[in-house]
Amino acid sequence: MGLAGILGVTPGLISQWKQGVRPIKVERCVEIERVTNRQVMRWDLRPNDWWQIWPELIDHPDAPPIPKSVVSAIPDGLIPGPQGLGSFSSEVQRG
Incomplete structure (x- = not known):
């Protein structure tokens, strides 16, 4: 099937x-x-919005980088972390 x-x-x-x-x-x-x-x-x-829908996947070791244009528009320290929008990650791949 x-x-x-x-x-x-x-x-x-x-x-x-x-x-x-x-x-x-x-x-x-x-x-x-x-x-x-x-x-x-x-x-x-x-690929254009996965990090907004599933922020818990941002720090997944196999996750693709968030596009540069999106990351550069987010102030440092305000990128959702693995616990969702209530936590923030400093591990996001910038660039």
Whole structure:
């Protein structure tokens, strides 16, 4: 069974996600990560906003860097840390 069947969606929707025609819903990203046994990670599916949706992943050792344009706009010390928006990280990759 393919990914579309596992997720209960049409192959056409999967194609639209791949082509960037339709964004992948946040809930689907977590589900896709789970059903692919982390072969596909949430940050791969939402590269432009994953750190805003899942700030707990920012300090994950495999997390991609947050884009320079975003990091440079955030004042030092105000980058969400692994505990979410209530904590802050100094470990974020700047650059």
